[in-house]
Amino acid sequence: MFDNFDLMVAALxxxxxxxxxxxxxxxxxxxVIGMVLVVMHVSPAWPARWAAxxxxxxxxxxxLLAVLFILFFGLPQxxxxxxxxxxxxxxxxxxxxxxxxxxxxxGINSIPLGQAEAARAIGLTFSQSLRSIILPQSIRVVxxxxxxxxxxxxxxxxxxxxxxxxxxTAQARRLIEDNESRFDLWGVIIGVTVSYLLIAFVLxxxxxxxxKRTAFVR
Amino acid sequence: xxxxxxxxxxxxxxGVNKHFGDLHALKDIDLTVGDGEVVVLIGPSxxxxxxxxxxxxxxxxxxxxxxxxxxxPLPAEGRALANLRADVGMxxxxxxxxxxxxxxxxxxxxxxxxxxxxxxxxxxxxRQLLERVGLSGKADVYPSxxxxxxxxxxxxxxxxAMDPKLMMFDEPTSALDPEMINEVLDVMHDLARExxxxxxxxxxMGFARRAANRVVFMAEGQIVETATPDEFFDNPQTERAxxxxxxxxxx
Numbered sequence: 001m002f003d004n005f006d007l008m009v010a011a012l013x014x015x016x017x018x019x020x021x022x023x024x025x026x027x028x029x030x031x032v033i034g035m036v037l038v039v040m041h042v043s044p045a046w047p048a049r050w051a052a053x054x055x056x057x058x059x060x061x062x063x064l065l066a067v068l069f070i071l072f073f074g075l076p077q078x079x080x081x082x083x084x085x086x087x088x089x090x091x092x093x094x095x096x097x098x099x100x101x102x103x104x105x106x107g108i109n110s111i112p113l114g115q116a117e118a119a120r121a122i123g124l125t126f127s128q129s130l131r132s133i134i135l136p137q138s139i140r141v142v143x144x145x146x147x148x149x150x151x152x153x154x155x156x157x158x159x160x161x162x163x164x165x166x167x168x169t170a171q172a173r174r175l176i177e178d179n180e181s182r183f184d185l186w187g188v189i190i191g192v193t194v195s196y197l198l199i200a201f202v203l204x205x206x207x208x209x210x211x212k213r214t215a216f217v218r
Numbered sequence: 219x220x221x222x223x224x225x226x227x228x229x230x231x232x233g234v235n236k237h238f239g240d241l242h243a244l245k246d247i248d249l250t251v252g253d254g255e256v257v258v259l260i261g262p263s264x265x266x267x268x269x270x271x272x273x274x275x276x277x278x279x280x281x282x283x284x285x286x287x288x289x290x291p292l293p294a295e296g297r298a299l300a301n302l303r304a305d306v307g308m309x310x311x312x313x314x315x316x317x318x319x320x321x322x323x324x325x326x327x328x329x330x331x332x333x334x335x336x337x338x339x340x341x342x343x344x345r346q347l348l349e350r351v352g353l354s355g356k357a358d359v360y361p362s363x364x365x366x367x368x369x370x371x372x373x374x375x376x377x378x379a380m381d382p383k384l385m386m387f388d389e390p391t392s393a394l395d396p397e398m399i400n401e402v403l404d405v406m407h408d409l410a411r412e413x414x415x416x417x418x419x420x421x422x423m424g425f426a427r428r429a430a431n432r433v434v435f436m437a438e439g440q441i442v443e444t445a446t447p448d449e450f451f452d453n454p455q456t457e458r459a460x461x462x463x464x465x466x467x468x469x
Contacts, residue, residue, distance in 0.1 A: 044295065117277055118314035118373075122328035122380060123304025125297055132331060137318050 002187030008175060009191070015171030016195045022088060022167055023154050023199075029093025030153070034100025041105050044126065052101065059098035065159050067091045072163040088160035096153050103145045107138035140214045147207030151200050168195055226289070228253045228384050228415045229274055234283030236269060236439075243269050245439040247283070251384070256416045258426040258447075261436035262462060267419045268311075270436070271388050274417065275306045288383055304332045307377025307385040311392050313369040315361035321348070321372050322357040325379045333380065340379070347375040351405050367398025374405055385409065387418040423466060427451055435459045 002008065040052035059067065071087040111134055119129035161170035172192040175183045229251040236244035243266050251257045259267040272278040273285060276292050276299060285292045287306060293299040316324050325344035329335040335343075348354050351371040361369055370390055377385055387406065391399040403425050410416055410429040420426065426433055426447055433450040435443040435458075443450065443459045451467075454460045 112314075114310060114312055114314035115316060118308075118310065118316065120300070121275060121277065121303055121306075121308035121310075122376065123300045123302075123332040124328070125300045128300075128331055132327060133316055133318075137316075140318075 002184040004182045005187070008183055008187060011171050011175055012168065012188075012191045012195055015166060015168035016199065018166060019154065019157055019168040019195075020199060022085070022092065022157050022160065022165065023150070023203075026089045026092035026096065026157070027150055027153055029089060030096035030100045030149075033094060033097025034104050037097065037101030038104040038108060039127075039130065041101065042108060042130070056098045056101055059095050060102075064091070064095050064156055065162060067095050068159060068163050084164045085160075087163055088157075088165045091163075092153060092157060092160065096149060096156070099149050100146065103142050103149065104138065106145075107142035108134055110141050111137050140211070143207060143211045143214060147204060147211075150203055150207065154196065154199055154203065168192060226253055227251060227286075228255070228288060229417065230284075230286045231270075231274070232284050234270075234273065234285065235281045236266075236273065236278065237281055243439050244273070244280070247441060249434065249441065249444075251415060251417055252431075254413045254415055255431045256410045256414075256418065256429055257432050257434055258430040259417065259419045259434050259436060260421070260423070260426060260462075261442075264438075265436040266439040267434075267436045268388050271386055271417055271419045274384075274386060275303045275308060277308075300332070304328065304380050305383045307374075307380060307382035309370065309373050309377055309385070309387045309390045311389040313361070313366070313373045313393075315369055315372055315376070317361055320358050320360055321353070321364070324361070324372060325376045328376065328380050344375070344379060347378055348372075350378075351375050352401070365398060366394045367401045370394065370398075370402045371405055374402075374409075378409075384415045384417065387416065387420065389419050389421070391420065391422055421466070423451070435462070437462070 037052045037055060040048040043049060068087065068091040071091050072084060075082075075087075115133055115137065116129055119133040124132065157167055158169040160167060161173070166174070169192065172188050175188045176185060227250040229249070231247055231249045234244055234247040235242070245266075247266075247270060249257075249270075259271065261267050269278055273280050274287065276285075287302060290302070293302060315321075316327065319327065322341060322344050325347060326335075326337065326340040329340040329343065330337055345354065345357060348357055351374055353368060353371055353375070356364065356368065356372070361372070364372065374385075374390075390406070391402050394402065399422070403422060406416070406418070407425070407429050416429075418425070418430070428447075430447045433445055433447050434441055435445075435450065435454075435456075437458050443454065443456050445455070450459070451463065454463055
């Protein structure tokens with residue numbers, strides 16, 4: 001088969017593992033940011049709504065690569081230092097968080113107004129009605145689009161190679177550019193493609209399970 | 219107007235105005251609802267009766283005027299407003315049961331979250347209320363599995379579970395199939411007889427006649443006529459009310 005197959009699999013496997021954990025951790029960050037954003041979006045206080053909108057516009061309209069460069073090159077200039085994988089996680093998380101916030105917002109908007117009115121009418125506070133009534137019903141609606149964001153994040157995570165994090169695509173490049181040309185080009189291309197597909201399939205499957213778990217009779 | 223005038227009003231509305239854009243939806247409304255009194259608001263569509271009802275627990279804000287419930291002015295926002303709403307039961311035209319919760323959870327949510335009632339006690343009370351509205355077998359089903367009339371009776375039980383000082387009904391039978399209207403009206407009629415203070419917006423003239431202490435007739439954002447049911451239906455004083463009654467009572 002391909003030249004140095006075992007070595008290639010080991011290298012791509014290590015890269016794939018980095019891609020997986022970078023994706024999952026930055027998605028967790030994005031979920032937290034998205035939840036904070038959506039609470040601010042629906043808040044009765046206008047400064048909160050304004051700030052959430054400003055954040056969303058900023059991160060939706062700046063390329064992810066630019067966000068990563070700003071963090072990685074810009075922040076150390078002003079004395080904020082961290083390892084490159086920290087900037088990778090933060091950059092991916094903050095960028096995706098803006099999209100998660102919009103997705104959650106559309107989920108909340110899909111819940112009929114009467115649900116919130118009934119919640120208020122029995123004396124729930126704003127945050128109680130969000131927690132007990134609105135968010136639980138929104139979750140089911142937003143799981144499929146959140147799944148799409150997760151898959152997009154798997155692919156976006158390749159950009160962190162630009163700030164020196166050796167994830168799957170970076171490993172592939174290293175194999176292709178190997179000094180001793182030990183690896184077959186098409187072997188690497190097929191290997192990296194199959195790895196991304198496998199990661200996406202597994203994550204899609206988990207999303208489907210989450211979708212089923214949150215279903216309720218309507 | 220005779221003896222029904224209350225000593226301590228449960229609801230007092232004075233000089234209330236409300237606009238929706240250019241529409242003057244409520245015009246200088248004055249109304250008091252006495253403790254234990256059943257006030258039925260009737261009038262043509264767009265007359266402001268639902269809006270008026272919704273101002274009482276501040277689901278609608280007002281532009282000017284004062285509203286007090288049990289002697290206390292309506293708080294503007296926050297926990298104080300939530301506490302007031304907890305004391306005012308509300309039944310909506312479209313039921314608005316929480317779609318992701320079972321019937322029992324719908325009823326116990328308020329007592330558990332707002333009143334801090336222990337879960338077991340809240341559930342016991344919820345089952346009593348379900349029996350009272352004739353739905354003892356339905357505790358564990360979801361709202362979508364019930365008919366409209368059944369959903370509305372659950373909504374009434376949900377309101378009652380908070381031990382409200384006042385129950386408000388905003389066109390509770392308008393979204394129901396005709397054969398389900400009476401099962402809801404019967405529950406409401408029983409409540410009225412037991413002395414619950416009620417504000418009811420409805421097109422059910424039969425209910426108004428049998429259950430109301432007072433009928434308030436509204437048109438174009440104004441209270442046009444206030445009278446006992448017998449006075450109002452047998453001898454309406456204003457042309458507007460006579461016209462309305464002639465249209466709704468012909469069949």
